[in-house]
Amino acid sequence: MSEIHVEGYSPTIKKRALSRKLVAARKEIGMTTTEVCRRLRWSATKLNYIEKAKWIEPNPEAVTDLCELYGIEGHAREALAELARQARQRGWWTRYNDVFQNEFPGFETAASAVSTYSNVFLPGLLQTATYMEALLPIGGVDDPAEIKRHVDARLRRQEILDRIDAPCRLHAVIDENAITRIIDPEVRTTQLNHLVTMADRSNVTIQLIPTTAGLYAGAGEPFTHLGFDDPGERDIVFLETTVDDRMLEEKDELRRYMLRFEQLRAVALSAEASRDRLLKGTG
Known part of the structure; x- marks a missing residue:
């Protein structure tokens, strides 16, 4: 992965934005975290890490699963996929x-x-x-x-x-x-x-x-x-x-x-x- 410089860009912020958008999408369709975990057969810890932006690198497969469950398609889905890609890049601080x-x-x-x-x-x-x-x-x-x-x-x-x-x-x-x-x-x-x-x-x-x-x-x-x-x-x-x-x-x-x-x-x-x-x- 390429290094990210400090011109105001941060994968950490992208990761938090991705988590926030996924939480908003879940709430928009009125689905509880318990229901998400049941439908995807996930542990509560896994979903909590995603929604609290605690994941170290966003998992593209997990983002795809959530998009399918929440009915996110087209440009909205592409935007989330791109956000996930940006959030997986490495900031300069990861070298330290x-x-x-x-x-x-x-x-x-x-x-x-x-x-x-x-x-x-x-x-x-x-x-x-x-x-x-x-x-x-x-x-x-x-x-x-x-x-x-x-x-x-x-x-x-x-x-x-x-x-x-x-x-x-x-x-x-x-x-x-x-x-x-x-x-x-x-x-x-x-x-x-x-x-x-x-x-x-x-x-x-x-x-x-x-x-x-x-x-x-x-x-x-x-x-x-x-x-x-x-x-x-x-x-x-x-x-x-x-x-x-x-x-x-x-x-x-x-x-x-x-x-x-x-x-x-x-x-x-x-x-x-x-x-x-x-x-x-x-x-």
Whole structure:
């Protein structure tokens, strides 16, 4: 299978779209999941994996079986078959399955806007290679070859900000403590200079929450909100925890985290004041 580059295309998004369309087709004819499993002699787990977009690569035969059962013919059927074909292609991140433990890069690649809050480490899309190299051993990655591989993968993620066609818009709210913790002078200088450079870009907004803000509304675990231009795609909030990673899609969950982000924006310094503060830190 050919490699997919990061110009806004993502098999992960295609897979989710395919699952969503198949669920809509089932509901349109009023068929329950139990009935589908009985008619096709499938397990409930198999259908659940399809409808929840948990399948690793969409099975063309399964899509065909569902189309026949739901009475989908002609152009509609051809469109689903093409969507299944696109969803089976491999994204660049699949080359780094040992680095990425979930499908977040597949969703991130297709995002048109990213809003993120960080309070311990800097956002991945803004990290320099030297910062990554200092950070990875803390997470247990200490082999030089493995560190290089992780850095390469993380830098590849950042290419969404450089897309020729519609670069992703990034809005990062960062607790200043994440910067204070960088005590290596070389790493600190390089990273702060990079943040200033990124802050000057038209598609990047960086706001700092100064330590002088004290306790503030919206504080808590870091999170990332992914927005998509396609109105048919539901936004995602990604939470990375010590125990596991979670991707939230329900409207009430998305609303709750966007409210948090607005609270964080309100307490943070303006983009201009944040840039000035970063610039002073480089001196």
